[in-house]
Amino acid sequence: MTRLQMETTKMDTYDLTPIVEPERNTEDTQIDMSVTRCSGTCAIISAQDFSLYYGSKAGVKEVSMDIVPCAVTAIIGPSGCGKSTFLRSINRMNDLIPHTRAEGRLEVNGHNVYDKRTNLVHLRQQVGMVFQKPNPFAKSIFDNIAYGPRLQGIRKKGELVQIVEECLLAAALWDEVKDDLQKSALALSGGQQQRLCIARALATRPKVLLMDEPCSALDPIATARIEDLIGQLKSAYTIVSVTHNMQQAARISEYTAFFCLGELIEYDKTSKLFTKPSKKQTEDYITGRFG
């Protein structure tokens, strides 16, 4: 068995509590655990006329899309078009900004994320996020990665060591830091810190990885390594990546969504979108007539 296959089976030993607290008196509460990740066409993330308002201004307007599991979806578009807003809505990070309001449905595995019963802690453990600027905690590398599992209640040192090693291997950082895991995470270089953040997000065994322009703060070599990493991870996780760099989108993703001024203009396979886009706006953007 390859290591990734081992990881997939290990998944069963982790806490797979549903994102929504199960209530006995409502229907449709148990998620179907038999749905594994690599199920081909079953969408895990699904938006139906989803809008998010900052006060009275709309960040995203009536977006409807189904994100394909076990694949990389890139979201491209000019600045201020709502890509990051949409991404952050998926794990409800927009709640940190005051006066936000959501309309429509945004579902992860069939459950409305903006439902009042949604358990945010569980949601965020299942939907991991990596940010634009690497933001490791001011702790050691070990403590950074063990933060998530410790939140889930895993206390035993042996288990934590194992998880840390697996995540660092998955994030292609193990060889560089294995000698001293107690070193401060802030002493790493930018690229290493970003890979550490990815490893940290992987430690909670999420189903989805959201990446908000993960390579924009890094140099080309580190960018290449992160892109490789994304390529390796996509067979086990659903990855949604917002990027400013169209070429990067073309390199890493299978599906691409093009946003503009808060609306989803086109969502298609990458190969088709970049060669024969169906909307004029998309073509204009890709060829560089605006952006």
Place this chain on the structure above:
Amino acid sequence: MKKFRVTIWEPWLTVWGRVALATRRGFNALFTSSAHFSVILLVILLLIFLVPMIRRGGQAVVFRGTNEFRELQWDLHTRGDAEEIEAETRHVESLRAQFYQRLDQFKRGIDIAQRVDEAKQIYRAYGKELERRQVRGEEKRALRSKCRKVRDQFIDAMEETNADAAIEKLELVLTYRSDPEFQNTAVDDLFRQALDYKTIVKSIDLADREKYAKPLEEVQNALVLLWGPRPEESLPPLTQNRYGATRWDMAQKNLHTILYATEWVSQGDGQPLVKKEMRRDQSKTQFKGTPLESWFGDLEANVESMLNPRWTVYWQYFIDDSTPGHYFGGVGPEILGTLLLTLLAMAVAVPLGIISAAYLVECAGDNVVVKIIRTCVNTLAGVPSIVFGLFGLAFYILYLFPKLGLPPQKCILSASLTLAVLVLPVIIRASEEAIKSVPQTYKEASLALGAGRFRTFITVTLPAALPGILTGIILSLSRAAGETAPIMFTGAAALGPIPESITEPTRALSYGGYDLAVGDRLAMLVPHNQYGMVMTLITLVLLLNVIAIYLRSRMSKKLRGY
């Protein structure tokens, strides 16, 4: 320093442009130079204030201590080599004895009343002796009348104001010296005194014998201050009177009082009196021309050998208790009191302050009530400390303690609670700023992993805000340690034992400094204690600050990762 080369003459600049440019250059230079100047001025001012304080405060610990000091240390604290101290004391006393002797001699010479008394006593003693020898009747009466005659002549001679006439009368008295009835009797003493008196009668101004009494008393009192009470005298009850000058500088001041007499001379009507000093052995109104004239010169020359000053480092100053009134001893209880008050106040204020700041930043909404709370906190940071002192007295001691069953008296508890209220606004303000300045990305990372808001605060926000919070703590530490007004009514005492529990008052450095400054007579006698107390306070606060700054820099390093 880069110099802006001449750009004024660029052809495309208008006249106004050139003027503007020149003005800008001028202001630039003015700004830089005034910044340098203010730094230099600050350093000079600091030096002016601090250097004398450090010097004089240092004298409380490092000074030339005399043998009186070493005796004192042995008696009170059993410090030092007993044999060495004893040997030193004996040696010094033997040297001093001569000076005492000469002084006593002179004193006897002018103390007529005493001599007269003594003569009468000798007469009575002679009478008793005669009775003992069983001389009776006529013989006894004859001898007694003879003795009486001698005595009366002696008294006459004593009271005679003309030197030559006095000597004549003394000669008369001394003719009886060879009489066999008076040999080996009490009357011998009388003849000895007559001889004694003869030696000095020429040298003093007999007419004004009384005028020597007052200066002599002054000299004797000053001598007690210099050398302590005489070896044969009984010990006075107060410790501070039992020893002479323990410090060489104090000794020199006492010596000055011995050598110089001060007089207040009038300059005329309505003019203030002017102090005039004159040396006692050179002034006719003092001791010039008397046998005591050389005494002063000898004393001045030999005083060092009679006090044995040696450089001492009295580091126990910081540990010792002081004799009541701070005459001798150290500031140990004061340091303890200040530390207790400060640390207790911090232990109450810091958690309360951090939690309040966390509430104000994280949980409080944006409504009017929160705005009012914030304004109140910011205002309280500037309230004068005497108000806090009175508040502490009114609220804690007079209202709260009876309710809790504690005696309504000054104590450490109320003082530190008052100090806690004093520093709380500063801590809240600093913590609020620090927590607000933690970047959003830190919190986002933690929240995105599924941590709740409280968990995020404890594990991410608080450690990141800790350097700023520590700054607030440093500022309030200095304030709490050095404030006098809040503890004046609520917990500080000027004298008293070391407190046993926190329901008792304590001494403190700040209050002690105030008390010594206000109790004026004492401060003049022990200026080194005053400066020492103040310098100890400054040093203590500096030490606490250094520790806190070190902690803060270590935390900052951890946050930066290297």
